[in-house]
Amino acid sequence: MGTQNRLSISEDLTIYHALEHKERLIAALDAGDGLELDLSQVGEIDTAGLQLLILAKREAARRDKALAIVAHSPAVRQTLDFCNLAAFFGDPVVITAHEQR
Amino acid sequence: MDELTSVFIQEGREQLQAMEAGLLELEQRPDDHDNINGIFRAAHTIKGASGVIECHFIESFMHKVENVLDRLRNGEIQVSGELAGLLLRCCDHLGILMDVLAAGIAEPAAEVSLAGDALQGELAAHTSDATATAGGSVVEAEADVEASGGGVVNTDSWHISVRFGPHMLRGGMDPLSFLRFLASLGEVLAMETIPDAMPAAAEMDPESCYLGFEIRLQTRSSKADIERVFDFCRDDCELRILPPNSKLAEYVKLIRELPEDDMRLGEMLVRCGALTQSELDEGLLSQQQVRLPADAVAPPQPLGEILVEHKVVQKEVVDAAVSRQAQVHEKKAVEARLIRVQADKLDQLIDLVGELVIAGASANLLAQRSGQGELVESTSILSRLVENIRDSALQLRMVQIGETFTRFNRVVRDVAKELGKEIDLVISGAETELDKSVVEKIGDPLMHLVRNSMDHGIEPGDVREARGKPRRGRVELNAYHDSGSIVIEVVDDGAGLPREKILRKAIDKGLVQPNQTLSDQEIINLIWEPGFSTAEQVTNLSGRGVGMDVVRRNIQGLRGSCEVASVEGSGTTFTIRLPLTLAIIDGFLVGVGRAAYVIPLDMVIECIELKGNSAERDFLNLRGEVLPFVRLREMFEVDGERPARENVVVVQYAGQKAGIVVDQLLGEFQTVIKPLSSIFRHLRGIGGSTILGSGEVALILDVQTLVQRNARREERDMNTPAMLRSTSQN
Numbered sequence: 046m047g048t049q050n051r052l053s054i055s056e057d058l059t060i061y062h063a064l065e066h067k068e069r070l071i072a073a074l075d076a077g078d079g080l081e082l083d084l085s086q087v088g089e090i091d092t093a094g095l096q097l098l099i100l101a102k103r104e105a106a107r108r109d110k111a112l113a114i115v116a117h118s119p120a121v122r123q124t125l126d127f128c129n130l131a132a133f134f135g136d137p138v139v140i141t142a143h144e145q146r
Numbered sequence: 147m148d149e150l151t152s153v154f155i156q157e158g159r160e161q162l163q164a165m166e167a168g169l170l171e172l173e174q175r176p177d178d179h180d181n182i183n184g185i186f187r188a189a190h191t192i193k194g195a196s197g198v199i200e201c202h203f204i205e206s207f208m209h210k211v212e213n214v215l216d217r218l219r220n221g222e223i224q225v226s227g228e229l230a231g232l233l234l235r236c237c238d239h240l241g242i243l244m245d246v247l248a249a250g251i252a253e254p255a256a257e258v259s260l261a262g263d264a265l266q267g268e269l270a271a272h273t274s275d276a277t278a279t280a281g282g283s284v285v286e287a288e289a290d291v292e293a294s295g296g297g298v299v300n301t302d303s304w305h306i307s308v309r310f311g312p313h314m315l316r317g318g319m320d321p322l323s324f325l326r327f328l329a330s331l332g333e334v335l336a337m338e339t340i341p342d343a344m345p346a347a348a349e350m351d352p353e354s355c356y357l358g359f360e361i362r363l364q365t366r367s368s369k370a371d372i373e374r375v376f377d378f379c380r381d382d383c384e385l386r387i388l389p390p391n392s393k394l395a396e397y398v399k400l401i402r403e404l405p406e407d408d409m410r411l412g413e414m415l416v417r418c419g420a421l422t423q424s425e426l427d428e429g430l431l432s433q434q435q436v437r438l439p440a441d442a443v444a445p446p447q448p449l450g451e452i453l454v455e456h457k458v459v460q461k462e463v464v465d466a467a468v469s470r471q472a473q474v475h476e477k478k479a480v481e482a483r484l485i486r487v488q489a490d491k492l493d494q495l496i497d498l499v500g501e502l503v504i505a506g507a508s509a510n511l512l513a514q515r516s517g518q519g520e521l522v523e524s525t526s527i528l529s530r531l532v533e534n535i536r537d538s539a540l541q542l543r544m545v546q547i548g549e550t551f552t553r554f555n556r557v558v559r560d561v562a563k564e565l566g567k568e569i570d571l572v573i574s575g576a577e578t579e580l581d582k583s584v585v586e587k588i589g590d591p592l593m594h595l596v597r598n599s600m601d602h603g604i605e606p607g608d609v610r611e612a613r614g615k616p617r618r619g620r621v622e623l624n625a626y627h628d629s630g631s632i633v634i635e636v637v638d639d640g641a642g643l644p645r646e647k648i649l650r651k652a653i654d655k656g657l658v659q660p661n662q663t664l665s666d667q668e669i670i671n672l673i674w675e676p677g678f679s680t681a682e683q684v685t686n687l688s689g690r691g692v693g694m695d696v697v698r699r700n701i702q703g704l705r706g707s708c709e710v711a712s713v714e715g716s717g718t719t720f721t722i723r724l725p726l727t728l729a730i731i732d733g734f735l736v737g738v739g740r741a742a743y744v745i746p747l748d749m750v751i752e753c754i755e756l757k758g759n760s761a762e763r764d765f766l767n768l769r770g771e772v773l774p775f776v777r778l779r780e781m782f783e784v785d786g787e788r789p790a791r792e793n794v795v796v797v798q799y800a801g802q803k804a805g806i807v808v809d810q811l812l813g814e815f816q817t818v819i820k821p822l823s824s825i826f827r828h829l830r831g832i833g834g835s836t837i838l839g840s841g842e843v844a845l846i847l848d849v850q851t852l853v854q855r856n857a858r859r860e861e862r863d864m865n866t867p868a869m870l871r872s873t874s875q876n
Contacts, residue, residue, distance in 0.1 A: 060315050063352035071347055091320045092310075092355060099341045099357075100350055107346075124322065127329075128339040128359070 050077035051115075055086040058094025058121070066094070070101045078110055085116035090124050102134055154199050155248050156486075161188040162244070166237045169230055170555050176225035185233075186215045190371075192240070197366050203254055204243050207262055210269045211236050223272055231563075232268050234556070239265055303335050303390055304365065304372060307400055309343070309358035311382035316353055319379055325359060328375045332365025358404075489582065492543055499532075499539045500730055500818040506532045507816065507839030533816060536730055545585055547625050547634070548576030553589070554596055558621060561600050568607050568618045569600055575625035580632045584704055584724055588634070591697040591708075595636040595720050596621060598694075603640030603718050613715070615639065628723075631706070631748075636720040643712040645669045670712055674698045705833060707850050709800070723800060723850075733817030733836070735844065736795060737810035739784040742844040744817050744836055745806065749797045749849045753811055756792040766805065768796065775805030776852055781831065799853045806852065819846060831855075 052073045056062050074080050080101070087094075098114075105112035114136045117125070122138055125131050131138060165188035171181050193208035211233070217223045239262055246254045254262070306328070310321045328334070337359060344356035363372070369387055376385050386403070388396055401412055506529050513525040551573045562569040604610075604619035611617050622637040645666060652658040652672045676695040701708045706724035725731075725746075733744035756766070765774045775794055778784070794805040819834045826832065833848035 060320075060353060063315075067347075067350070067352040091315075092322045092357060093315050093352060095322070095339075096341070096344065096355070096357060097352055099339075100344060100347060103341070103344070104347045127322070127326070127337070129337045130339050133339070 049079045049081060049111075050074075051081040051083065053083040053086065057089040058084070058087050058097065059089055059091045060093040063093040063097065066097050067100070070097060071104070074101060074105055074108070074110060074112070080105065080110065080112045082112065082114045083116045084114055084121045085118050087118045087121050090121050095124055095128065095130075098134070099130070151199050151201075151247065154195050154201070155244055158192050158195060158204075158244055159241075161192050162237060162240055164188045165192075166234065166556060167552060169233050169237065170559060172225055173227060173230045173559075179219075182215075182219050186212070186219050189215050194366055201247055203259075203262075204240070204247065207236075207240065207243060207266065210266050210273075211240075214269050214272045217273065229272065232265070232272075234560075236265055236269070303362045304369075305388040305392065305397070305400075306361040306363055306372060307358075307386040307388075307404065308361070308376065309340075309384040309404070310355045310379070311384075312351075312354040312356065314355040314379060314382050317379075317382065319382075321355060321357060321359075321379070321383075324375060324379065325361070328361070328363065328372070331367045331371060331375065332363050335362040335364055337361045487542075492582075495539055496543065496730070499536050502532055503536060503730060503816045503818050504837050504839075508841065509839075511839035529816075536816065540581075540730060543582045544579040545582050546576065547578050547580060547585060547588075547632075548573075550585055550589055550592070551576050551623050551625070554592070554623060557593065557596060558600065561597060565600065566606065567600070567604055569604055570618055570620050572620060572622045573624075574622070578625040578627060578632060580724065584632075587700065587704055588722070588724065591700045591722070592623075592634070592636065594694075594697045595722075596623070599636055599638035599640065599718065599720075603638040603642075605641050631723045631725055634722040634724070636722075637717065639717040642714040642716060642718055643670055643673065643710070644714065648672055670710055673710065674708075705848075707800070707854075721800075731817050731819060733815045733846065734795065735812035735815040735838075736778075736793075736806075736808040737812055738778045738782070738808050739786045741782075741784060742812065742838060742842065743778065743808070744815060744844050744846045745795060745797060745849060746817075746846070747814060749799055751796045751798050751803070754794050754796065756794050756807055766794065768803075768805075771803075773803060773805050775807050776855070777807040778847075779807070779809070797849050797853065799849050802853050804849075804853045806847070806849075817846065 050073050052069065054066070054069075056066075058066060070080075082098075082101075102112050114121075114134055117136075117138055125134065125138075165185050168181050168185035168188065171178065172185065175181065189208055189212050193205055193212055196202075196204035196208060214223075214229075214233070218225065218229075223229070239258075242258055243254060243262070246258065253259075314321055325337075338361075340358035340360065341356060343358065344350055350356070365372070369389060372387055373380075373385065376383060384404075386400055388400065506525075510525050510529055513521045516522075554571055554573075558569055558571040599621050600619075604621070605613070605615075607617045607619075610619065620639045622635065624633075624635040624637065626633055649658065649664070649669050649672075652669075652675070653660050657672060657675055658664065673694050698708055701722055701724070704724055706722060708720060708722045710718065710720050712718040732747040734747045734750045736743050736745060754768070764776075765772050767773070773794075773796065779788065789809050792807055792809060793811050794807055795811070796803060796805050798804075815838075817836045820836060821834055822829070822832065831848050831851050832845050834846045836844050836846055838844050
């Protein structure tokens with residue numbers, strides 16, 4: 046297997062940065078055979094951000110590349126949970142003890 | 147009573163309060179849309195919650211109220227004084243119904259039901275005449291929802307299918323926040339995200355919204371409520387709502403109408419639990435057969451028609467929806483920072499802290515006796531911590547007086563109507579805090595004073611104008627902190643207390659001898675005497691002459707005091723002073739002979755030495771000011787010789803200064819107030835007792851009585867001829 050790119054996103058995944066994020070994601074996906082996304086620094090995610098993640102996942106599948114979210118911030122995790130998309134992404138999610146409800 | 151019910155009662159009362167406050171505001175500003183929405187929301191919440199706990203008598207009553215409010219909100223009927231009054235009476239009735247529920251009675255008593263029916267009749271008048279004039283489009287829609295929604299008893303879930311339009315995000319709206327708000331209506335059992343509308347990466351515009359959602363929602367809200375969630379984006383999304391227990395055909399129709407591939411969507415529905423696989427197969431198969439001809443004949447329905455068909459076009463005012471969602475968010479944020487704690491748990495904590503303070507004092511004493519420096523140091527740190535704990539524990543019980551004050555908005559409104567006077571209530575210092583137990587007990591005395599001011603104090607509008615005052619009368623409620631106590635004032639700008647009339651009445655009643663000379667203040671103070679009233683006519687508000695003495699007794703029961711000041715023709719001010727707390731205070735320990743006494747530290751101004759030359763007098767010269775004092779030794783008849791050196795503790799209460807002569811000054815002391823047994827209730831000058839570190843008992847001085855005793859004597863001395871003065875001293 047070739048290169049595994051790793052992309053850390055530290056800004057909010059919101060509509061305000063949607064354009065840049067899309068370009069970065071697609072570029073990162075183009076650059077390697079697989080992409081690891083580190084979302085642990087994402088403070089906020091809205092529908093635009095969520096869409097981009099879905100797009101990236103779908104795009105990766107189309108090109109037969111692997112896309113994995115290796116770290117979720119609480120906001121990302123909650124949003125994916127809420128939209129019932131955890132299975133769609135299929136990434137292991139770490140739930141820390143004090144976050145359990 | 148189960149937990150759910152008690153939570154309902156508690157929260158219901160809060161909502162009821164909000165509703166009442168809103169209604170009072172409504173009269174002032176009938177066009178305030180936010181306010182009307184607020185009232186409606188409160189009523190609706192009560193109705194919904196009463197449905198959850200299956201309290202049908204509240205639910206059905208609130209349903210009627212809600213109908214009227216709904217018309218009001220839609221601008222179909224106008225706000226009138228009569229309508230506001232009716233709705234306020236409905237609030238009262240709801241309060242009674244909640245009492246019934248709280249008492250655990252299954253059905254309200256017959257007369258309560260009758261009163262409720264009467265109110266419902268009046269409410270119905272407001273619903274029906276509007277139907278006649280406004281054509282009742284909403285009624286129709288509502289009926290439709292009821293019919294297809296299966297009513298509130300149905301606990302099966304709604305199916306909501308929503309496709310957000312591409313411009314949502316650019317419009318500054320976040321579909322997820324709508325969905326989160328939707329989730330707050332009930333429980334989202336399942337949710338599927340549909341990203342199928344999203345094009346391939348190259349064409350995808352990250353600022354357009356492509357998502358859709360299939361949601362199973364379990365809620366008791368009506369279809370209209372669910373639609374209201376999406377009000378704000380109604381123009382930019384496709385919304386389909388299937389009520390619980392919808393027929394298979396309706397789901398199939400839904401599948402066909404949505405843009406996604408039938409099989410894919412069907413799968414989604416199966417996954418979120420709307421359909422079973424076999425139902426889906428069967429449904430699609432049967433539809434397939436009729437599909438071709440149908441498509442050939444009719445072009446795809448335009449979106450608008452679909453929406454109309456689905457009864458989703460109930461347009462609401464957009465700003466109302468925005469403000470509601472904003473408010474809901476704010477409220478949630480506030481709620482998250484509050485914890486409800488049972489009052490007795492808090493009391494228990496305060497008791498324990500009290501014991502801790504006493505035990506700490508004794509440890510301190512022992513450490514000091516032992517003379518070990520390190521031990522003394524560690525106990526002093528300990529006692530500082532105990533002091534902090536004490537303060538924060540007491541802080542927990544502090545509540546703002548505002549809630550008590552705002553109740554009076556309603557009282558003033560109702561009483562003013564009844565009396566035919568125009569009266570405004572002005573509140574200041576609502577954020578002043580005081581002990582919860584005090585707040586609970588201050589309501590009744592305040593009520594008395596406010597009613598008295600309105601009934602006796604404020605003149606009718608015509609009289610006021612004739613006297614050159616503004617036509618509208620004014621009652622003020624003020625609260626503020628002052629040297630360790632809280633001061634509550636009830637001020638009116640009415641006629642003031644008629645001194646002549648009071649004096650005449652007092653002479654009639656034999657309270658005063660005709661030839662007695664009284665100062666103005668003494669005459670005014672006669673109103674506190676039992677059975678005293680000057681009102682010419684007895685109204686049902688006041689004037690029966692039971693009141694002022696009861697007020698005074700209640701306040702004294704809280705270790706407080708009340709005073710009245712009045713200027714004839716321009717108004718009366720009642721001033722209530724209450725201690726901040728009833729449990730623990732900072733005290734100043736003094737000794738007389740072998741006994742110890744505690745003076746509340748907040749009232750102590752300074753300590754000075756008593757010079758020998760004032761030995762036989764009862765006053766001294768404090769930097770040019772006359773300071774009267776009492777000798778505790780004489781007052782409590784303590785045996786033994788006076789020591790060579792005596793000290794004066796200068797105290798202040800309600801602006802008056804006085805001195806207390808003691809043998810020794812023993813310093814600051816944290817004092818846990820233990821009430822005296824009721825046998826000692828009539829003891830003057832003692833406010834309670836406390837336990838010292840050594841285990842001995844010390845009495846807490848009631849500074850107020852001591853100061854007043856001084857003040858009274860001064861007043862009397864001024865009125866008494868000089869030659870009698872020596873005999874009047876005791």
